[in-house]
Amino acid sequence: SSNILLHGQPTPIDAKDWPQKFPAKEHCSKCGLCETSFVQYVETSCAFLKEGMSNIDSLEPILHKRSRNLENDYESRFGVLDQDILLVKGTQNGSQWTGAVTSIALAMLESKTVDAAICIASKSDDNTLEPQPIIAKTKQDLLKGRGVKPSLAPSLKVLDEIKQDESIRNLLFCGVGCAVQAFRSELVQKDLGLDNVYVLGTNCADNSPTPQASQDFIQKGLGISEEDYESVKGYEFMQDFKVHVKKETEGSNSYDKIPYFSLPGNIARASIASSCLSCFDYTNSLADIVVGYMGALLADDMDNNYQTLTIRNQKGKEMFDIATKAGKLNVYETATGKGSWKDFAVQTVLADGVIEEMIGKQPKEQGMPPAVGNIVAKLVQYIGPKGLNFAEYSIDYHILRNYLYCLDQWGENGTERKMPQYAQSIVKEYLKDYEGLRTVRDK
Ligand code: SF4
Ligand code: SF4
Incomplete structure (x- = not known):
């Protein structure tokens, strides 16, 4: 990064040089900032350099007028809550869920509250899992953004275009936590100089580093055959402890449901980008409004399920x-x-393939047989946490796993520097109560 700043020339970095030439190197989440002239602000904007995500601590009071309340279990995990979290459904068919994100974005465009929205579309119709950022000014553009893309997406790649387009004075930005953090940084906002900026966030965890890695996960991890792969429109880790794979054939949807416990442990590391293993912003702390799903009770499938709105x-x-x-x-x-x-x-955390690999234990090549995995999933679903508490389970698991990963990468001081306060206090609570975690930490 110092090279870029020393020469004073904001030279965009070519995507093909990812991640080696990107300032955050392997921990770069490919948010797109460095592929534009806004790369000049990378040191104070990137969610992975220097203080990284601990900048959330100081940005929250600026954007939301107060910090989250760490005494409250929900706020310490879900972030600043202006009101209780709601269960909603959008009205956009053809999305991964009920289309709550697309619905809100569409309302913002059609009401002319904003002139344009930045969102992620697919590169082409036949590769719906490959992400590409677009500037949507019409309903038709926006509908291209339907559906969740499971790999890293360079949302900020269109910033130069936004800056040059005089017709855009009011903008909606839709994105995941790490991109939102870079977008909301002071220097980026100043340079954009827009009249009004709105941020619609999504929850986000464990993205694949590349479309190829998500394809590998679908085929090798989830056991979807090569012929069936073409019909896969998305997949999610759901509240019934199963991965739901949404397939579309001849216009109708079907679902494969694979218990978490049946996944091979040895696919985990390659399926998750290093940025996402060092991420503490599952719930998108800095967005004005956030759509998620983990905290909603489960219906049969994604198309009918409630989504949460923060x-x-x-x-x-x-x-x-x-x-x-x-x-x-x-x-x-x-x-x-x-x-x-x-x-x-x-x-x-203790059964996680990434952690096993880190402490020199061989992750399993095969998970439980599906019949057994299904029984375990049912049992755990029955006795396990539900609704918002299920989301807390998932948030805490990711914070703990990522804390251990960061320790391995940056040691104790480096990890503390990058971790927001809320994540540090959650980790402390667990370390006090769970010996198993302390043992892994000390390895
Ligand atoms: Fe640049 Fe974004 Fe990567 Fe950070 S995460 S190095 S800002 S592209
Ligand atoms: Fe970015 Fe975190 Fe999502 Fe990875 S998990 S894409 S680092 S917000």
């Missing part, structure tokens, strides 16, 4: 009002949760 500040409230008034977002009720989650989170 409103963080006045702008988020404004977006919510615009979308509901336009009839694009249906609100059901306040999200709730029950059941303890901490033991499950620790067990998941």
